[in-house]
Amino acid sequence: MxxxxxxxxxxxxxxxxxxxxxxxxxxxxxxxxxxxxxxxxxxxxxxxxxxxxxxxxxxLEHWESLFGTTLFIRWAINTLWVAIASTAVSLFAGVLAGYALSRLVFRGSTLFGIMIFVTYLVPPTLLFIPLTGVVTWMGLQDTTWSLIFTYPTFLVPFCTWLLMGYFQTIPKELEECARIDGATRLQAMSRIVIPLAVPGILSAGIFAFTLSWNEFLYALVFIHSPENKTIPVGVTSELIKGDVFFWGALMAGALFGSVPVAVVYSFFVEHYVSGMTGAVKG
Amino acid sequence: MTTPQPVNAPSLWARFATSLEDQRVLGYVLMAPALLLIVIFIAYPFVLGVWMSLTDKIVGTPGTYIGLGNYERLFASDIFLTAAWNTVFFTTVATVFKAVLGMWLAVLLNRRFRFANITRASVLLPFIVPTVLSTLAWLWMFDATFSVFNWTLRWMWQMEISILGLVLKENWGFFRGPLWLGDPDLAMASVILVNVWRGLPFFAISFLAGLQTIPPDLYDAADIDGASGWKKFWHVTLPLIKPVAIVVIVFSIVVTFADFQLVYILTRGGPNNETHLLATLAYQLGMGSGNIGQGAAVALFMLPILAVVIIFQLWYLRREGVR
Incomplete structure (x- = not known):
């Protein structure tokens, strides 16, 4: 400088x-x-x-045709629903696991920690073929539930990893004081530690939300009906008919599919960035 | 204790509540949701995938065990060998560009200037927006007939001609510009370009976070010693940012190595199956042709490299942690 x-x-x-x-x-x-x-x-x-x-x-003819003649609004609702639900599931599992791994002493905790880290680095492309079998076997194929249950495979390890780091920055003494005053372990966790970890949980949540909004491969493989698709899959599969590209409508779809995440991001830039960099540094 | 007490079984509830005070019990209870998800949707599919790769399963049939037949067939297939080589090449080149350009951008963003915050925020956009959607924009920009790049090249070419005073002015149709996605090498270069565009912000912002932790007095000290800007970068910035850089690079290698969306949108593996990556080839075999056994085998070829990377990362984190 x-x-x-x-x-x-x-x-x-x-x-x-x-x-x-x-x-x-x-x-x-x-x-x-x-x-x-x-x-x-x-x-x-x-x-x-x-x-x-x-x-x-x-x-505005391309915008009109996107909103008027395609299922874009439906895809947007699906995407939003899947992103919110899978983020909620992942935060729930991630907060509990992150708390356990950073605070509690129990047999196998180191092993679980390594397991979470390893799954964090397993890319969706490695498992999508057998996972299709699992999804079909559970009767979830072609529903948004298939995405709500499978997105946590990459969101939970990430949330856990991020929150482990965050919980470690909260002084243990606060919890110990609460427990001396008669709080149970669960109460100490839910009333002392979790409220203090809200910024970290928000970071994990924002990042998880954008990851599920952007996911492509699972949605491409598990969902077939046009009305159940998410924006990334709907725009790429339904707006391209064979070799015919409706570029005006396609670019309108790309634009309006990007705007919601961009808006969420612009409100929470700081949280997003700390989620992103925190997830890497651990 | 505020837990609702069922009338019939107070002792059971009470026992459960007390046992939660034991951290050995509570630990497992809190881990349960995460573990359940991981076992059902990662561990089990993984075992299933290994099994599928050892069968001749085609969509709709159970498939029979054929040992390493799929793997043997893959090694005899040019398409697979090309895809494996492409994946390594793509990952290496893209990562080098992302790391070097990302570092440059981070150093630029680390200076104090007006609108610094909004610049930093907007530079990250390619990373947060759905990849397939931004890749569609690139597909349009690489279009064989209407590419904006080619239009610009043509325009510059025409300008040159008119400056040189040649008469060809109106006849610019015969310079079409390159077919970005029509030639195997150019198509691979285009895919790498888009990957670098998308991943560079992640590098830049992570490096920036690392740069901001470097104490300014180190630079003051270097100034007193009369170090040039370049020397300060080599001898102060780079060594201090190395831990962050290694983690970011390793993380990016994993993601780049497993990339699917760019090739799926831009080239579909073409022309002539020359730009496939392992992930897109696995998709084409497993989902496109319904050859599930072979598709699963191709996907599993990502595993050895990923394993090396993960083990390196674990070792590195542990070593850093000990220090």
Whole structure:
């Protein structure tokens, strides 16, 4: 930071502003492109001779066709429901397991800790084929329940891992005081430790919510009926018919499928970032 | 104790409530929901997957045990060998780019400037938005006929011609620009580009969190010693950020190695099955052609590499923890 004092303006421009601007431009360009494409009439979209950067006659026809003629609203409701329910299940299991692993001494706790860590690093792509068998066997295929029960496979290890770290930052003495005053272990946990861990739980929850909103593979494999799909799968499978791409509607779908997570994220940036970096550092 | 006391069995409830005071009991009770989910939806599918890979199961049939037949057939298949090589290549190249560019971006973001917070927040967008949806935008940008990149290339080319005073001005149709997803090498490069675009913010923001823990007086000390900016980066920043960097890189290797969505959306493994990764090949065999045994076998090939990475990570975390 002190280095900036002696810097000339030109030098700052070259080593700082220009590279930073390039990074930001590249990171955000695809989103601008979604917006531009979604408000351009087909006549302009599919004319390679005119500049694609200029929208001459903006139109909302693609937005209308997305909301009016496709099941997009239905997919949005499904996605929201799955994301909230699987996050709730994962937080419940993750808070309890995280508390047990960070606070209680019991046989096998180290082993459980390693197990949670290992499952945290098991990618969904490794298990989706046999998991399809399990989902079918439980009669959950083609329902949103199949996602609510399987998303916790990657959310629970993550939540547990994150919350273990968080619980360790809460002084043990607080609990011990409560127990001296006659509280049971469960009461000490639910009334002292969990309220103090709310920021950590919120971080885990926000991160888990965005992960389930974005999940693709399980939703692609388990769900077949158009009305049960989530946004990522619905947009990619129902808006592309064979080789025909309705780019206007597709980009409108991509835009409106991204906006909800972006809004949630913008309200909780700090929590999201601490969830993300905390999950990595453990 | 506020637990509701059933009239018929007070002693049982009371006994349960007291036993929860014993941490050996409470520990298992609290672990139960997480363990149940892990056993049913991870451990059991894993065993099932290993079994499936040893059978000739096709969708709708139980399948019979054929030993290592699937694995033998895979090693004899060019498509599989290409996919395995692609996965290693894709992971290595993408991770190197993400780490280097991510570090650069983190260093930039770590400076004090106006709108720093909103810049940091907006740079993370590619990472939080649904990957398939942003990848669709890239698919459109790589379009064979309407690619915005090719339009820009054509435009620049035409500008050059008019500056040089040539007469070709109106006839720019014959320069079409590259077919981004039509050529195997270019398609792989495009997939890597999108992966770097998506994963770079994660590296940058994690590295930034690491940079912010470095005490500023270390840089002051380096300043007094007359160190240049580059030297400070090599000798102060890099050694101190190494622990964070290693964990982030290892984590990213796992995710990149198992990537499915980018190839599924951008190329579907094409052209000519040349851009498949293990995950997309497993999907094509297991779900597309219903050849479940082979699909499961392909997916399990991710395991050895993942195991090495996980063991390294555990060892590293433990070593850091001891210090």
């Amino acid at each position: 002190n280095a900036m004092v002696g810097e000339t303006y030109v030098r700052r421009l070259v080593i700082f502003y220009i590279p930073l601007f390039m990074f930001v431009f590249v990171m955000l360009f695809p989103f601008a492109w979604m917006l531009i494409t979604s408000i351009k009439p087909d006549a302009e979209l599919y004319n390679p001779r005119i500049s694609p950067f200029i929208v001459r006659e903006p139109t």
